[in-house]
Structures are given as C-alpha cells and as structure tokens.
Amino acid sequence: MNIPAKIGFIINPIAGMGGSVGLKGSDGVEILQKSRELGAVAQANRRVQEFLSHLSVDKKSISFVSLPGIMGGTILNQNGFNVELLHSSDLPVETVLFETSPYHTKKAAELMLQSHVKLLIFVGGDGTARNIVEAVGTSLPCMGIPAGVKIHSSVFTTNPKTAAELLEIFLEGGLTLRESEVMDIDEDAFRENRVLSKLYGYLMTPYVPTLSQPSKMASPQTDHEHHNQNRMAEWIIQQMDNSGSEYYYLLGPGTTTRAITNLLQEEKTLLGVDLFYKKKLVAKDLNEQQILEMIADHPTKLVVTPIGAQGFIFGRGNLQLSPKVLTTIGLKNIIIIATKYKISTLPDRKMRIDSRNPDFDRKFTGLHRVLVDYGEMQIVDVV
Known part of the structure; x- marks a missing residue:
C-alpha cells in the first residue's frame, strides 16, 4: 500500500485584497482596514479553488497538513482531500478571516518542517514568501501560488493551474529543485512612488521553466x-x-x-x-x-x-x-x-x-x- 505524500498547505486569506482598490499591497493592519473600507474582497480562496480544480491526482495519494479554518483546512475538506490539522497553543483553534497574522503563517511553517512534509505550498504574495523563508529557509521544498498584488519573487508558479501541474510532476519524483529568490518592496515607499526592493533570502522550489515565474527585473538605466x-x-x-x-x-x-x-x-x-x-x-x-x-x-x-x-x-x-x-x-x-x-x-x-x-x-x-x-x-x- 502506497503511503500518501504529506503536503503542507498555508493560505494567506487577505493576500491581494489591496490590489483592485489601488493600495499596492495588503501588508499591515491599517492598509487592510483601508482595503475593507474601500470595498476590497478577499480573493485568495478563489485562487485555491482554481488550483484544486486543476489537480488531477488521486486524492488518496495526498495527505495535506494545514491549519483549521480559513488558512487551509476548510477549503481542503470541502474539496474532499485528507487533511491533518495543526494544533498548537501558539495557534488559534480555528483561523478566521481578518483575524490571521504573519505569525500564524510562520508558526505553521515551522510545525510543518518538524512534521517532515514533502513540500510546503503557500498561497499569497511576496510578504507571505518572506514569512515562509523566515520560518524554514532552504530546509524544506516550497512552492508559492500567486495571490498577492506584487509577486516579484521567483518562488511562485505563473498561476494556480501551473501550480497544479508542477505539484503533479513533483509527486512523480525526479523534479529539479532550485534556490529561488524571495524579493519584496517597502510598501510605504511604494505608495510614495518609490521602488525599494530587497532580497530577503531563498527558498528551495520545484522548477519547470514554463511553469515557474522568474523574479522581476527593472529596466536598465542606459x-x-x-x-x-x-x-x-x-x-x-x-x-x-x-x-x-x-x-x-x-x-x-x-x-x-x-x-x-x-x-x-x-x-x-x-x-x-x-x-x-x-x-x-x-x-x-x-x-x-x-x-x-x-x-x-x-x-x-x-x-x-x-x-x-x-x-x-x-x-x-x-x-x-x-x-x-x-x-x-x-x-x-x-x-x-x-x-x-x-x-x-x-x-x-x-x-x-x-x-x-x-x-x-x-x-x-x-x-x-x-x-x-x-x-x-x-x-x-x-x-
């Protein structure tokens, strides 16, 4: 009997909310509140649903490890996947929209590293990638599903559909891993019309050139x-x-x-x-x-x-x-x-x-x- 592949799964439920309302990101309590006042709608779950709808592997071949509630457990259960829910005194009993934080992402990633997941999938943007690299560094293969506003880092697939394709290839074995950049910008400077980009580290990611996105590159000043x-x-x-x-x-x-x-x-x-x-x-x-x-x-x-x-x-x-x-x-x-x-x-x-x-x-x-x-x-x- 084949043992199901253990896959970590973390959703940043507010990723991308600031985009349509022109706020250039979703980092910080004040910006999140302003996004809500402007009528922004949470959209990360739509990206997850798109990813899951394209995933054609036998559901019995995967055992997801996730948080209870909005950060993963609920939507995975709704789609019929086996889910092992993380429980810790440092984590809420149930994650709820607008009540999650970067700390929850980092703590969950640390627990997934300890539980020896084969791959950690996260749904978010560059800020979420920063949280993941702070928690696990290059100790664990990771893959980002783009749901944020900027997404300058090369740790992401090009879209949710290609994330499903990449996961399927990864599960078959033999896929190349590479060190991928985690880039982010200063959102306060971003909103003042200045781009201050910084390299925050690297994640080990499965890589296929047509499915993985490169890092953003600025135009040369020539x-x-x-x-x-x-x-x-x-x-x-x-x-x-x-x-x-x-x-x-x-x-x-x-x-x-x-x-x-x-x-x-x-x-x-x-x-x-x-x-x-x-x-x-x-x-x-x-x-x-x-x-x-x-x-x-x-x-x-x-x-x-x-x-x-x-x-x-x-x-x-x-x-x-x-x-x-x-x-x-x-x-x-x-x-x-x-x-x-x-x-x-x-x-x-x-x-x-x-x-x-x-x-x-x-x-x-x-x-x-x-x-x-x-x-x-x-x-x-x-x-």
Missing part, C-alpha cells in the same frame, strides 16, 4: 533604453493628437509608460494608473471603481507594459486593471508597449496574463501587436 522609451512615447503622443478629441488615455504603471508623461511634462504615478484627456492629466492613481466610473461614458485607450523578465501584462502590480475594467475598455483599445531590451528578457519571448479571471485570460491569450519603437511593431504571443 541612454539606449531611455531613447527607446522616448521614441515609443513620441508615437503614443502622436496617437493622442490623432484621437485626442475622442479618447481618454489610461496609462498603466512603470517607467516605460512614465516616459510618455515626461514628454508631456505631466506627472505620472509610477506604480499606479493615471487618466489623461487631450494630453492633460485628469486623475491620478485610480482604483478599479474609480476607473469604471470615469470611463463609463467615454471611449478609452489603455497603454500598458509587461513586467521586465516576468512578462506579465496583467495580474502583477496592476490589479486595478481588472477583467471588468479591461472588458469595458475593449481589447482592441489596449496598447502594449515594451522596449526591445524588455522583449529580449521575456520568458521564451512570450508575454503572460494572470488577471485572476481564467475566462478573461483565455480570451486575451494569443498573438498581440507590441509597440517596440516609434511606429515599429512586433508580434508577441501571450500565454
């Missing part, structure tokens, strides 16, 4: 890169002139899109979404609801750029550009721009999408025109 950005910016501004009396322009996050506002001599929220009309700034750092309200009765174009090295267009750091917003704008009105260097860093020269809505992702996948210089387009596949 004259050639700046010239390329400015050439694209000039072309976008020409389009604004041609359609300026008709279209609003939403500019997504990033230094590539900021080149447009630099030429216009307007401010840009480096890490937010800003609205322009007739080449003038209308509104800054909009959240999902504000975008929907402002573009409701006005044709709009959206200019976005993929994240360097990761290649994500949507689903990393721009959750305010939700499937609802993107559908309202219309796929034909989305303009993707990327320097030639950024294109060269794309995994397999492909872009990615993880909008948190698999149905929308399927509609958006396929070949897309990408502006790479003044009036110069390349055809790039989105997967």
